Amino acid sequence: MLDESLLDAPDALARADRRGLLRGAAEAGARVRTAARHAAEAGIAEIKPEGRPRAVLVAGAGTAATGVADLVGALAGGGGDAGALRWALPGWAGSVDLLLIATTDGSEPGLALLAEQAYRRGCTVVAVAPQRSPLSEAVDGTHGLVVPMATAPHEMYEETQAASPGALWALFTPLLALLDRVGLIEAPPETLAKVADRLDSTAERCGPAIATYSNPAKTLAAELADSLPLIWTEGTAAAPAGRRFAAVLAELAGRPALAAELPEALPAHGVLLAGALAAGADPEDFFRDRVTEQQALRARVVLLRDRPAGGLTAAPAARELALSHDTPISELEPEEGTELESIAELLAVTDFAAVYLALADSDDRS
Template identity: 65%
Template sequence: APPQPPTAPGTLWAGLTPLLLLGDKLGLLQAGQSALQALADRLDEVAERCGPAIAPYSNPGKTLAAELAGALPLLWSEGAVAAVAARHWSVTFAALPGRPALAAELPEAMTAHGALLAGGFAAGADPGDFFRDRVEEPEALHTRVVLLREGPPGGDSATVAARDLAYGHDTPVSELEPAEGSSPLEAAAELIATADFAAVYLTLADSDSPWA
């Protein structure tokens, strides 16, 4: 069967909330009605902020897509919810725009991905033969650190060290965390939904994508 174009995130989220409500009523989920309503409200808020009609300067999805264009995202997460979101980002970016994205949890991520900040994917690096003809070759990907948190960094947070490591290698940094006071369910929804919008915008902007 021929490949199908990517589905807009709003379509997925519109069907997810009723399923969660049904699962709660059947006793399959341990989330109360108020928690599920808060989830639905948060997904609506993300859809409003990231929708196609919203200008890039106030649209987190479009902003993130612009920042990640031509980048190899290093998804550094802090917290269990953010770690799940980072893994979702990695899968989604591979499936839609066809871009690699590497997920790892802080503080181990700084060691696991540290070599990428100074190697062939580093900002300004040229990993190949200087004298070869590059006219027909696509632009090389360069690393960009994406810090994903499920809340404001605490006293034992590795966020500052992660920023310092990235900036010390002239690597740009994007940061995303949910609204203050978010429940784990709301935090996961916001991080995941924002990534989905960014992935779709990247897909549509990529002239080499089969969906463009």
């Protein structure tokens, strides 16, 4: 059960936040700036590519690395073949391909072996990983480029959490700078600065001191109490943000969620709005004891939207489907800005919401 009173008690939230999740969410903008500086110091700004890579392959482990692979695929997919992989290169990978490795750990033996395999195939290898990790040493040994992962001061002597809101940006930012240099994504330093500013401004709106009624992340967390979120996304920026939201809800808050893109989400999830998860679904025994009965999950639609190209949108159909089944709907849409700024805002709000759900869950409190 969600203790909603905790959401408007900043001191109690701080005591409940034993994992430092709120601080990690608030520091996302600072993490972008630090990571951009690490990328520059590693020499990414001086890279002079001979042309675009034929394919961009992304490998990693953990929630943050999975999110990075998804974001790279969404943003760079139009400029070449971009996709995620685990422990083996595809048979066709060779000297005209780029392998990106992102990890908050760096001790996974499979990633070190992957870097060595890529070196033998002639692939260019770039890794973002903790300094002095086995992976960093392996990539250095195969003449690849290593960018040290940006860590916050309080993480210097702590294990970095793969699902921490700041971890995603620590891994993603250097890869954005690299993909800008090779011409697959427009992410020059001034754009990364705008991303950091958008993360800062969103953190101010979503911080623990801001009351629920004017805090979009707390509002979303309260709306998702005792719900099964059906996360429907529309737009390039929204799709990876929705999948990331489902992943962090599971890992940080221990809550299930389903994510799908519009318009495919309508037939895929529509059956859930009419079944046992429907808002109106309720056993017929009027006299049963509801006090001791465990609260059943009910579906709630979460609509994450980027501004669709050409004005085409499935949002009205999504609202009509949800409301026709008496299913409540929450909506998030970023403010005007670049595609990366939109992604940053959606990720920040949903990360904060997942953190509040994790902290306000009575099972997480001592």
